[in-house]
Amino acid sequence: MHYCLQVPELVSNIFQYCRANDEAVYRRSPRLKSLPALAQTCQFFLAPALDAHWHTIPSLEPLLNLLPQDVVELRTGRYSSKPLLYVKPSIQRRDFSRWMYYSPRVKAIDTSYYALPFSILEIDNSVYDVLLSVSDSGDPLLPNIQDITTGIRFIHTSLTLLNLLFNQHVRRIMVIDSSDDEADFDDELPWAELAAIIKHRNVGEGVIDVTINLRFFAENTSIHSPRPLTQQILNYSRLRKLDLRSFWLPDAAMVA
Numbered sequence: 001m002h003y004c005l006q007v008p009e010l011v012s013n014i015f016q017y018c019r020a021n022d023e024a025v026y027r028r029s030p031r032l033k034s035l036p037a038l039a040q041t042c043q044f045f046l047a048p049a050l051d052a053h054w055h056t057i058p059s060l061e062p063l064l065n066l067l068p069q070d071v072v073e074l075r076t077g078r079y080s081s082k083p084l085l086y087v088k089p090s091i092q093r094r095d096f097s098r099w100m101y102y103s104p105r106v107k108a109i110d111t112s113y114y115a116l117p118f119s120i121l122e123i124d125n126s127v128y129d130v131l132l133s134v135s136d137s138g139d140p141l142l143p144n145i146q147d148i149t150t151g152i153r154f155i156h157t158s159l160t161l162l163n164l165l166f167n168q169h170v171r172r173i174m175v176i177d178s179s180d181d182e183a184d185f186d187d188e189l190p191w192a193e194l195a196a197i198i199k200h201r202n203v204g205e206g207v208i209d210v211t212i213n214l215r216f217f218a219e220n221t222s223i224h225s226p227r228p229l230t231q232q233i234l235n236y237s238r239l240r241k242l243d244l245r246s247f248w249l250p251d252a253a254m255v256a
Contacts, residue, residue: 006044015052054105056147060131061121063106063141066098067091074121082122087130093138100141108147109165112176128160135164143167149174155190159197166201172209195228207236211243 004010018034039049057063064072064085071091074083135141145165152158152175198204210233233242 008048011045012048012052015048016055018049019052019055050102051105054102056108056110057106059109059111060123060127061085063099063103064121064123064127066102068095071095082120084124085121085127086124087127089130091130091134093134096134096141100139103142104144106142107144108149109142109145110149111161112149112151112174125157128157128164132160132164140167144169146170147172147174149176151176159190159193162194163197163201166197166203168202168205170203171206173203173207174209174211174213176211176213191229195232198229198232204232204236206238207233208238209241210236210239211241213243 015035015038018038033053035049035053038045039053040046041049054062064087067087071088073086073088075086076084131141142165145167146169148162148165148170149172150158150161150165230244233239
């Protein structure tokens with residue numbers, strides 16, 4: 001092997017480029033992946049290739065595929081032709097051995113509306129409750145997430161997912177869409193719950209970017225800024241970007 005390929009920083013940069021290329025290729029053919037092939041080339045490439053490959057995931061689906069077959073179940077989808085994935089409540093911590101080998105490598109996740117077309121499975125809402133229960137019983141299932149992009153489709157499910165993802169390493173939080181027509185986003189309750197989750201998970205010390213843009217809901221209207229949430233966000237000392245375009249700005253300004 002050439003000496004330059006034995007420099008960890010250089011290899012990491014090359015593999016990050018491969019990751020960007022893989023993401024573009026994935027849209028045309030999900031089976032064409034260079035990083036998994038590089039991970040199998042030699043021991044020196046294994047860790048950096050896996051780190052790059054797992055850096056960003058479009059949902060929890062890749063990790064759920066690592067669970068033993070006897071604890072997951074596929075049923076007929078409700079709203080699409082995609083199979084509906086369930087996780088049995090009887091799942092044990094020991095069933096997450098493969099999950100825990102790869103999940104610390106995940107640094108970013110995008111579960112927004114725009115990532116859905118690239119999903120093969122539909123995840124049942126109950127799965128997030130099961131995963132949160134397992135995560136709270138020991139070490140976090142996703143300990144190193146830094147960038148979170150999500151959409152609020154169903155309030156309880158979205159809050160449970162964020163409760164599962166949030167940790168002290170989070171740097172960017174983006175809520176960029178909503179398709180839950182029945183949700184009352186002008187109600188303080190869900191935002192107060194979100195603020196409580198952020199506080200419970202010690203999110204804030206490293207946060208530099210917060211965006212909440214409920215573009216489907218707030219196309220022609222704005223909602224009052226949720227006071228518990230905005231008060232908490234505005235206390236982030238390292239915050240560089242704050243986008244609360246869904247909220248009534250004079251209301252947000254009064255919080256400051």
